[in-house]
Amino acid sequence: MPLRIMDIINTPELRSRVVSGEQGLDRIVRWAHVCELADPTKWLGDGDLLMTTGIGIPADPGAQSRYVESLAKAGLAGMMIGENMQAPSDLEALRKTAEQLGFPLLLTHYGVPFASVTKAVVDATRLEEFERRNAIARVCISARMAIEGLDLEALLRRLEKDVHADLYLWDPQAQELWLPRQVELPEKLREALCQQKPDSQDSQLVVRRHALEDGEVLAISIPSRRGYVMLARRAGQDYLDYSLVNYMSAVLGIALERLHVESERALRAGSELMDDLLNARLSPRQATKRLESFNIELETAHLAVTARGRLQFAEWALLFERLDAPFLLSPQGDELLLLLPAESAQAIQDALGSPMGLSDPIDQTDRLTEAIREARLALAHTNPGQLVVLHERVVDRLPWLPQNLDEATQTFRHVLGNLADHDEESRASLLYTLKIFLEQNRSWQSTAEKLHIHKTSLTYRVRRIEALTERSLNSTADVTALWLALQAGEILGLAQMREKRG
Numbered sequence: 001m002p003l004r005i006m007d008i009i010n011t012p013e014l015r016s017r018v019v020s021g022e023q024g025l026d027r028i029v030r031w032a033h034v035c036e037l038a039d040p041t042k043w044l045g046d047g048d049l050l051m052t053t054g055i056g057i058p059a060d061p062g063a064q065s066r067y068v069e070s071l072a073k074a075g076l077a078g079m080m081i082g083e084n085m086q087a088p089s090d091l092e093a094l095r096k097t098a099e100q101l102g103f104p105l106l107l108t109h110y111g112v113p114f115a116s117v118t119k120a121v122v123d124a125t126r127l128e129e130f131e132r133r134n135a136i137a138r139v140c141i142s143a144r145m146a147i148e149g150l151d152l153e154a155l156l157r158r159l160e161k162d163v164h165a166d167l168y169l170w171d172p173q174a175q176e177l178w179l180p181r182q183v184e185l186p187e188k189l190r191e192a193l194c195q196q197k198p199d200s201q202d203s204q205l206v207v208r209r210h211a212l213e214d215g216e217v218l219a220i221s222i223p224s225r226r227g228y229v230m231l232a233r234r235a236g237q238d239y240l241d242y243s244l245v246n247y248m249s250a251v252l253g254i255a256l257e258r259l260h261v262e263s264e265r266a267l268r269a270g271s272e273l274m275d276d277l278l279n280a281r282l283s284p285r286q287a288t289k290r291l292e293s294f295n296i297e298l299e300t301a302h303l304a305v306t307a308r309g310r311l312q313f314a315e316w317a318l319l320f321e322r323l324d325a326p327f328l329l330s331p332q333g334d335e336l337l338l339l340l341p342a343e344s345a346q347a348i349q350d351a352l353g354s355p356m357g358l359s360d361p362i363d364q365t366d367r368l369t370e371a372i373r374e375a376r377l378a379l380a381h382t383n384p385g386q387l388v389v390l391h392e393r394v395v396d397r398l399p400w401l402p403q404n405l406d407e408a409t410q411t412f413r414h415v416l417g418n419l420a421d422h423d424e425e426s427r428a429s430l431l432y433t434l435k436i437f438l439e440q441n442r443s444w445q446s447t448a449e450k451l452h453i454h455k456t457s458l459t460y461r462v463r464r465i466e467a468l469t470e471r472s473l474n475s476t477a478d479v480t481a482l483w484l485a486l487q488a489g490e491i492l493g494l495a496q497m498r499e500k501r502g
Contacts, residue, residue, distance in 0.1 A: 003029045003124035005049075005078050005104045014117060015109035016080065020095040023102035027077045030125075032118045039070065046075035049121070051114045054087020061093035068097040068105075078104030080117065085110065132244065138162035139247050146255040153179050155255050159248050165240050168231040169252070170219075171322070172198060178228070178322060186212055189231075193219065198227050205249060207242045218245050223253040225260060226318055264317035267329060270294060271313075274330035274339060278368055287365050295326040296339060298362050302390075303371035304338040304345060305379050305493075306356040319351045335493060337372065345388050355382035358390045373408070373491055380490040408488040415485035418468045420494070430468070431494075433461045435486055442473060 006025040008016055018025065030047030036055040037043065044050055050071060058064055071079060079098070081087050098105040108117070142150075142158050150158070152169075156179055160167045169179040175194050177185055185193075189210055196208070198221060210217040215233055218240070222228045230249050232240060273290055276282050282290065291298065308331050311319075316329065325344035330337045340348065342358065349356045357379025359371035374391035382389045412420070416431065423431050433451060437458075440446040448458045462473060471478035 002128050003121050005029060005106070007124075008049075008080075008106070008117065008120065011120060013112075014120065015112050016106045016117075018104060019107055020098040020105040021078070021101065021103045024078065024104040027104060029077045029121055032080075032114070032121045034114050041070050041074040041076075044074065044076055047077050049077045049080060049117070051080045051082075051108075051117060052087075053082045053085040057081070057087050057091070057094065059088040059090070061090075064088075064091070064093040065097040068094055068101065068103060072098075072101045072103040076103075078106060080106040080108050080114075082112075082114070083107050083110050132241070135163050135240075135244060136247060139244070139251060143251040143254065146251055146258070149258065150255070152252075152255050152259055155252070156180070159251065163232070163240055163244060163248065166233040167248070168233075169222075170229040170231055172196070172227055172229055174322075185231075188212065189217060193229065193231075196229075205246065207245050218242075220245050220249045222249050222256060224256040226256075226321075228252070228256060259321055260317055263321040264313050267313050267316055267320070270328035271330045274328045274337065277339070277365055278330070278337075280365070282365065284365055294328060296328065296341065298365065300341055301339055301362050302342055302345070303359040303362060303368060303375050304340060304348075304356050305372065305375035306336050306338070306349070306352060307354045308332075308334050308336040309352075309354065320348075323347055323351060333493075337375075342390070349388050355379060355387045356389075357382060358388065360391050372493075376491045376493055377487075380487050408491040411488040412485050412492060412494075415471075415481050416469065416489065419465060420489075422464075422468055430461060430465050431486075431489070433458070434465050434482065437462065437473070438479065438483055438486065442479075 004025065005018075005027050008014055008029065009018055009025070028047055029049045032049040032051055033044055034051045035043050036052055038056050038058070040050050040052075040056065058067055068079075081091075095105060097103075108114075139159065139162050142155060142162055145158070146155050156167050156169060168177060168183070168185070170176075170185075170193055171178045172193070177183060189212060192210055196219075205221050205223070208219045210219060218232045220230055220232075222230050230245070230252055232245055232248070273294070276290075277287060288298065291301075325340070325347050327338050327340035327344050327348055329339075336352075338348065338356075339362075345356060345358055357375045357377065359374035359378070362368065362371050378389040378391040378394050381394045416434075419430050419434070422428060433447075436450050437447045440450060444455055444458060448455045451458065466472055469478075469482065471482060473479060473482075
């Protein structure tokens, strides 16, 4: 621990006592130096203890006040005056000003050499450096354990013991604390972290200081793909300096990169298992055994369908590396198929940010094809107020929709077959135009903006749609038939129903 003013007073052999500025007894003494000049601040600064026989102390009361004010303004730790030496006989102005500023003013016995005080400061600094070196050595051992696969939360707890500080892991993208779980940050600190802009990847990592009522918190970005932030709350020791914080940040960066690689590897392994299941390459016994390694049981698992988006496995790994929920995923064209327990659905939907439809419980592997249809049907009935929909709720609510793939195919071909054939032959997008037109409640302006086309072009498309389907978009009955056929197309997962890219 570094030496404080209070430690000097409590050291019997230094025979010093405080005469003013008791509020500053906790000040850290970084160095102690003798200076007899009229302006010691030219030679001493932050954390230094001024030792003087009193030669440089002015006799004038006003000058004494200005003398102390300059020392306090320069950040000195305090002032030590040798008793019965060469200081003015009247130091009352010096004492009063020091008291007002909370600046420690000490008197030291005539027989105590100032060199003894300097030696005490040096010894304390050596002890602090010794502790710091030991902490670095402990952190290096933790780094090796991180490389060998120590769990991230266990690593954080180990690092806390290494440096005797409280450590936290902040997710700036989600703007929430990740580790430790079930812990709340002070509101002042949370607000500061939410407003903090991330460091540039090309710049040196910056250690930011956040002052709280019960201490100081150091914050540093961790070199990771998601830009996590490590928080370190000082627990009284001052060897937790910027370089040590940087060491720990690098160690956590190693652990996070390993976690990301493992997450991506697990996603790919799950995708391969999904492909084997969908293509009936596994016996029921093999399927059950392999699913056990992912903590999934077919009896309670659901098949989910959502939009694939533009993400790849590396991006999915980033999204899900914090997610403690079992699931498998498999990209299939524009769709993303997932196998998961119902309780995992909401967390996964929150991470993906796209609506999700869930089948009934799968139970048997030979039901997967039917489960895909059920999930597509459920997906077609999601809305902004309900982003996760179960198939069983859709069937109970909308019994007039197609209930199997054969019915969906017949409905779609009967109403929209000509339109689909036209799109296929001409590479047009009339089906998608119809879908957007109905979703926008037949608003010409909104549909044109959504499709990024001129209103005149939209008018031409709508007329072609009406001609090919032989139905009018001004007729409620025809609009109903067209909408039901579009829902059947969604159930079938037709690519023509989706926006064409690139």
